[in-house]
Structure formats: C-alpha cells, structure tokens
Amino acid sequence: MKHITFLLALIAFCVRPVPAAQAAAKTAAQPPRRIISLLPSHTEILFALGVTGVIAVSNFCDYPPRKTAALEKAGDYYNPSIEKILSLKPDIVFTGNWKSVPASGRLRRAGINVLEIPDADGIAGIYENIRRIGAATGKSKEAANLVKSLTAKVAAATAKYSAAKPRPRVYIELDAPHWTAGGRSFLNETLKNAGGENIFRDLARPYAQVSWETIVQRNPDVIITLSAAKTNFAALPGANRIAAVRNGRVISSLDKNLLTRPSPRIHLAIEALGQALHEQKNRR
Amino acid sequence: MSKKTAAEKIGLFFLAALAVGAAAVFVGPVAHPDAAILLKIRLPRVLAGLLAGASLAGAGALMQGVLRNPLADPYILGTSSGAALGAALALLSGADYGSPLFYVLAACGAFAATAASYLLARTDNRTPAVNLLLSGVIVSAFCGALILLLFALKRDTAFSILIFMMGSITEASRAVLIGAGILFALGMGISFALSRQLDILSLGEEKARTLGVNTEALKLLAFAAGAFLCAAAVGVAGTVGFVGLIVPHVARLLLGPAHGRLSAGAVLLGAAFLTLMDAAARTIAAPAEIPVGVLTSVCGAPFFLWLLRKSKTEYKG
Secondary structure, three states: OHHHHHHHHHHHHHOOOHHHHHHHHHHHHOOOOOEEEOOHHHHHHHHHOOOOOEEEEOOOOOOOHHHHHHOEEOEOOOOEOHHHHHHOOOOEEEEOOOOOOOHHHHHHHOOOOEEEOOOOOOHHHHHHHHHHHHHHOOOHHHHHHHHHHHHHHHHHHHHHHHOOOOOOEEEEEOEOOOEEEOOOOHHHHHHHHOOOEEOOOOOOOOEEEEOHHHHHHHOOOEEEEOOOOOEOHHHOOOHHHOHHHHOOOEEOOOOHHHHHOOOOOHHHHHHHHHHHHHOOOOOO | OOOOOHHHHHHHHHHHHHHHHHHHOOOOOOOOOOHHHHHHHHHHHHHHHHHHHHHHHHHHHHHHHHHOOOOOOOOOOOHHHHHHHHHHHHHHOOOOEOOHHHHHHHHHHHHHHHHHHHHHHOEOOEOOHHHHHHHHHHHHHHHHHHHHHHHHHOHHHHHHHHHHHHOOOOOOOHHHHHHHHHHHHHHHHHHHHOHHHHHHHOOOHHHHHHOOOOHHHHHHHHHHHHHHHHHHHHHHHOOOOOHHHHHHHHHHHHHOOOHHHHHHHHHHHHHHHHHHHHHHHHHOOOOEOOOHHHHHHHHHHHHHHHHHHHOOOOOOO
16 A cells, blocks of 8 residues: 555656646746746847846856856756756746756656756757747747848848858767768758758768778868867878868867857858858968 | 697787787778878888787786785886876977877876886885785776876867777887887897896796895886887887787787787787787777777677686686
C-alpha cells in the first residue's frame, strides 16, 4: 500500500509540467514582467522585440553589449545558477532544449516556469523563434514586424552577394585543429547566402573534424578561421598548394558570435561574410 | 609460432611495422592522391604515427619495468595531464595550435609533471614505487583540475584542448618530427642501456640492491627516459591513451619478460598498431576524422583480452 501511495506521489510529481502550461496560458493574457534568458540568441531576440522585463541573462549573453553588461548574470545554459534564478523570482526563463543538458529539468523541479526553445538551425528557424518568443512575451505584433523586416534585410544581403561570380570555395575552421561546419550546419546556410561555397558541405554531420590532406586536396580559395586557438596554416606541410594560403586569403578577423549565433543580426552576418569573401582587398 | 626465437619474432615485428607504415601511406581520405600529397602530407603523418606509437609503447614497457606494476603506463606519473596543461597554457597565451611554442610547452608540461611526481614521492632519499604511483595520481588530478579551471575561465579554447587530450595525430612539420625523433632516440637509448639492471630489479628492489644495482639512480634515469619518450609522443599525437599500457603487455606475452627484447618488440608493435589505427581514423568516416585515441581504446581492449585468454602460459606482470 505504501508503495502505491509513493508511486502515485511520484506520478503526480512527474506529471507536473501542468503549471508550465498554465503559466503559458496566463502569459497570453498578462505578459511576464520578470524574464531571464539563458541563451545568447534568445537574449538578442528579446531585446530586438523591445521586451523590457529582462532582469537577468546568461554569462555568455553579450549582445546588445550595453544592455547585457548592466544585467545580472544567472550562470549559463549548461549550468544555470538555480539559486540565483530563484532569488530573482522570474515569471519565465527562456532556455534551449539540448537532450544532453538536464538544466531545464532542474529549473522546473525548483518550481520555475521554463520555456524551452531550441536554438535555430537555419534562418527559417530564427523567424520561428522570434514568433515564439514574441508570443510568450505579449509581443506577437512586434514579432511579426521584426520577421518581416528581417526577411527583407536577409533577402537584400543575400541578393547582394549570393549571385556574385566567381563563388569562392571556402574552408571554415571553427576550432583548431580542423574542426569545421558541414552542409547541415547553421553556418553553411549563412555562407551560401554570402556567396561562398563550403568545401565540406558533403559532411554527414553538422560539425566534424576533417583531415588536413582533404583540405589541401579540396584547395579552398578562402580560409575563414573563427577558432580562438589559431592554426598557422602557412606552416603546415603542403600549404602552398592551397590557393587561400598562396593569395593571403586566410581571414581571422570575423566575429565568431555574430557568425555562429542564430540571432536577429543574421543579415549582418551575411553582410560581414559576403564583404570578407568578395572584396578583393586582402584582409588578415 | 612458439617455435620461433625471440630474435626471429622481433624481425617479424620489424617487417610488420615497415609493411604497415608503407601501406598506410596509401590509405587516406583522398582516394587518388598525387605525389605531392603522398610525400608532403601523408608520409609525415605516417612517420608521426610510427614515432608516437613506438615512443608510447617504449615508455610503457619502461614504466612497467621500473615500477614493477602491470598497470603502469607512460602517463602514470602525471605526464599526460602535464602535457595537456602545457598545451592549454600555450593556446591561452595565444600560440598557434601546432606551433613550435605549443609543442615545447606541451613537452615541458610532461617533464614538469613527471619531475613533480618524482620529487613528491621521494622520502629519506628513497622513492618507493607505491609513493610514486600515489604522487603520480595526485599530480595527474591536480593538472586535470587546473585544465578544467582554465576551461571554466576561458571556454573558447576548451574544444581545441579537448581534441588534443583525445589524441589526434596531426601533420607535423619537419622540425617537430626531427625534435620528436631525437627525444625518441634519447629515451630508447637510455631504456636499452638500463635493460640488464631492470631485469635484476624485477627480482625485487631489496634483492637488486644487494646485487649491486643503484636502484635510485636507475629510477631517475628511467623516469627521465620515460619523459623524453612521452614528450616525443605527445608532441606529434596529443595524449593518445591505451597504446602505452597494452602494447608492452602484448610484447611480454609474445616475447617474455626480459626488458631488452620486450622493449624492442613493444616499440615495433606500438609503431605498427598506432599507424594502423590512424590510417583507420582518417579514412573510415572521410572526410571527417575520428580521434585516434578513441579508436586505439575501442580496438585495443578486446584484442588484449583475446590475447590474454589465448595465451596458455601464466601471465607474469
């Protein structure tokens, strides 16, 4: 008998996501006033929508710089500070939903209203996330407007670069040594829109380590490195066979966050990448 | 097979290492490579694999001999964590991945950690094997904690360091290959010179001392040689696991416990094994790569168990 009561209690405990649903229903009528965002891309969307109730962000949230710098930091997406978040009494916490990260379960068990929105894996996903975050914060109209204007900006940036000829063949190094983005990555779409061709778009996985000899053989026109630890490409064996190395087109000056974050600044990412790829002035 | 003499077996291993090395030059993600790719990129990588595998197995044989412990591996004295810490510091100070400074700091880390373990274990002018194992574990854990601290403070290089720690043979420049080659020659030179004394040590430390072996000098020299070998391996391959633990045992099962031929066999088998694994690592999922350290563990463990069960002779650690 005791077992059954325990089991029932356990089931009741497990089925508890109801409060989250209730809270979501409540937000439709009354937008949340105390908001915490644990994902940099969500933070950017919140501020782009003009949401005023953001009280804390993650340690990685750095845009818009002035606003995020002034806010409380609530740990990060992998390891949120439950204590800090509880003490801030949020109405809602925006987070991602990676299967391997148990963070949102921990937050829910602490009685916090969590909205999981996966990090977008493409430009269409950014629009989708803007709409979802807008709906959850009472900014549906603003979200629709933002999506409309962003779509136009993305189209303009894409039109500017995507038809440029010749299309440079690009190798992207995300992390040294030779960790790159494949055809199913977010970066691949941005690169395509910026008028570049990813030499590893045939990779089965979105991100993978590749071998140097394949890079040499595929001979990229441009190398873009976003890694904090740099590879000295020119010093590697056979580097002089790569057009990018011969022509001094190894670019390490681009902003990794801008390029890899599915944010409402995606048009700027296309613009930055397009400019780097197509302006003939050599940049280091 | 048991009818062959040790010298014949070592000769066979030599041929095997040579054959694997030669064949591996023709295995890779680029299906029809031209001469330049073969000579400038594939060949240095195969050489790096041979060198790293030989160094790790040689160091493992040496450590197992001097510590008289079958679970000793080249990293037992905190060497790999020290190397990873050195590599992490190099990246944080802005050095390129694979630059000379990167390798130098990784090698220095390997030496420093080994020396720290040795000094920590030393009491009353003695360095008992148990103390060494314990201090090695502590130094290892401490370096590991420092690496995690660096990760936490500066996450953007964490991934690069992780790849290094998983073990991944990169295309080494000629200077790095030559440097690693010199370290390997030094380390193995010392190891072979110590053969007789290590054989006597296997009777027990007390007995070795009464037979006139200066066991403390022996340990110091062996650890120095082990650090040279580890630095050579870490420089070209990151911290590849398993090779240094398992290959010496395989050599012992096939050749018997005498240090000289055991080491010679281990060096050759280690070279062949790691080169083979690296050929697979760069080819199976091409154009993606699998960290070779993962493959060595996945393939090495079952093989070792099979060999252990198959050998009729009682296993002598």
